[in-house]
Amino acid sequence: MTQTATPAPVTSRSGHRISAADAADMLLRHRDGVLPALAVFDVRDAARYAAAHIEGAEPLTEAGFLTVARRLPKTVPVLVYCYHGNASQTYAQMFADFRFPEVYSVDGGYEVFAAELAKAEAARSGSTTRTASLSPTLLEFLAAYGFDPDDLDATRAHGLTPLMRASLEGRADIVAELLAVGVSIARRNMDGNNALWLACVSSNAEVVRRLVAAGIDVDNRNDMGATALMYTASAGKADMVALLLECGADPQIPNFDDARAVDLAATRDCLKLLRHTLR
Known part of the structure; x- marks a missing residue:
């Protein structure tokens, strides 16, 4: 055959x-x-x-x-x-x-x-929400960044959704409410990064843990093939590297240049956390 x-x-x-x-x-x-x-x-x-x-x-x-x-x-x-x-x-x-x-x-x-x-x-198609259930704090946050309260997955500047913006700002309270009303954790910005990457930019451990608990892709690769673990290693954010490893991030994933997180480690502390991944 x-x-x-x-x-x-x-x-x-x-x-x-x-x-x-x-x-x-x-x-x-x-x-x-x-x-x-x-x-x-x-x-x-x-x-x-x-x-x-x-x-x-x-x-x-x-x-x-x-x-x-x-x-x-x-x-x-x-x-x-x-x-x-x-x-x-x-x-x-x-x-x-x-x-x-x-x-x-x-x-x-x-x-x-x-x-x-x-x-x-x-x-x-099932991602829209209704304003009536949103807290005054969240409504104020949405208004400040020009987001539509009737579509909490719509993007604004730089392709950020409200969840991404709240993660970037380290607003654990806003992240918690957005997750509670069922926003998408799969959305990615103009660079292909999800909200987890932005939470790592803010270095907010509580936001990272909330996103991981909600099921966000810990190993999402952006349009350059980079993961959040690679970013935190290259930025010297040892606390975030440790947290992502704790949350199950895969240190063996390569980017499009075939470099792994350990290859991108910018500090001795980051290298120590990733040294077990050397082969």
Whole structure:
């Protein structure tokens, strides 16, 4: 029996490949205006494209590639999808050869990409809340940063949601209330960071613990492949490194330059906490 080879699933960006879930996340952040620019290309045949395609995707052929590559600014991130994730890898390499620094082939192809996008959109549709249940303190906080109290997952400056902003400000009280009313802990900002990263910026241990208890992805990798553990190690935040390790952060995850948290440790204290991860 002949089997069609398909790429193994990936969970993050590597080798010009991106998981369908991460691709859906990038596309939705672009639609929200969080990710300023994004080009999406469909390299299937014209009939398949006409029948169904990802909204906003342009059809792309080998014959038309040169024209597209010359007109598209190289600062624009590029997503390419095909039938199953094979041909799109070839196109991704072509863009890379033209010195596009951020270009990805969507693993699994159109059907998987469309399914992940639909799943993410469905999850968002149930994310709105109602003003009546919010405390005066939270309403004041939302007003101060221009957030919509009827949609607590909507983003503002730098792609921050209220949860991200509260985490960045170290407002454990606001974080607790936002989590209690059911805001999304999966949202990511314009750099692909979740609220946990921002809590580490504020160095607020209580906020970190609340987010972890709520189930936030401790090992989320941003658009550069960096985790919160890598950030805290590189910033010399030994207390945050210790806390993240306690919360189960994986020190063996590499970034897109193949560096781990231990490789990025900026201080002796951080290195001591991570030395057990050396191999």
